[in-house]
């Protein structure tokens with residue numbers, strides 16, 4: 001059965017087509033700069049990467065070209081071969097604890113939840129509507145980035161603010177990157193042969209989050225009401241004292257919108273290093289003794305360690321820890337510094353075993369108190385799996 005896994009942003013659309021249940025990737029790619037000038041798309045098929053420039057005025061243009069490419073490349077013979085289309089949807093609020101088949105009601109709810117995710121849900125909806133129009137017979141499924149975290153107990157998701165903010169306006173921790181944390185949890189359940197493990201899953205990419213998994217379910221997570229909480233990220237601040245916001249507004253002539261934009265686009269590794277939001281550039285800076293890069297990396301590592309330590313205590317017992325995401329999978333020095341900082345918990349790692357990028361591997365020694373794995377995360381396959389399972393019932 002052919003299933004498309006889709007991640008639509010405001011000006012981009014990433015896709016991956018699978019043969020399910022084998023989970024074989026048939027074709028993948030990305031449309032970029034939709035609705036702006038110099039639009040282009042890249043497709044990867046049979047190990048070959050093809051880049052083409054084209055006009056993409058909206059998401060529907062991208063979907064039409066995608067269909068044309070699927071037919072021309074003989075990935076499908078006709079449209080009715082596409083049985084399901086799974087869409088990543090950033091915010092499902094407290095309405096969705098699982099992936100769901102998209103009906104008119106679901107579309108309405110995703111739209112209503114746009115007030116919680118004004119940058120993401122409207123973009124996700126554009127993708128959903130474009131595919132509904134161009135491939136009307138396929139089953140559309142929404143896979144939410146928040147759903148996995150819906151098992152958190154109240155003490156993990158309530159903020160210490162006036163309670164009516166929660167009851168009237170939905171102010172609470174929702175958590176994000178749930179599709180990735182779910183993938184990591186399912187993978188570790190298989191590896192450990194334990195259906196109810198206690199885990200700490202670290203998704204360290206340009207955005208980053210850490211989750212505590214208790215008895216196989218999400219118990220706590222570092223992202224919060226918005227995707228700017230918890231860890232120091234590429235260009236996001238993570239946790240800060242909220243009083244900084246009005247203080248900076250009073251000291252500069254910046255509006256609330258500008259200060260909020262600074263906190264998500266000019267902070268994190270970029271803000272502290274002054275060099276880049278990309279951890280590779282920060283690593284280069286460190287190798288050149290750039291003091292601010294050294295400081296940015298220290299803040300980054302300290303915050304990760306803080307969350308792991310907090311979750312270790314919350315969980316009481318941890319069966320495994322894992323790293324994923326661009327940094328978690330590839331940055332040898334970041335993993336090393338985090339694990340060295342956790343030595344007091346009895347975590348022992350092997351420098352030789354840690355010297356690799358981008359594969360599944362155990363990096364701790366046999367006598368380590370907690371085994372630590374590197375797991376290349378795969379959000380696309382999770383979307384395809386949930387879509388397939390909902391179709392197969």
Ligand code: AMP
Pocket residue numbers: 204205206207234277278279280281325326327330331332357
């Ligand atoms: P993601 O958002 O998961 O794509 O992750 C992006 C982050 O991964 C960026 O900060 C990259 O610098 C980082 N990253 C990707 N490849 C490497 C690498 N080989 N070494 C260090 N960091 C990397």
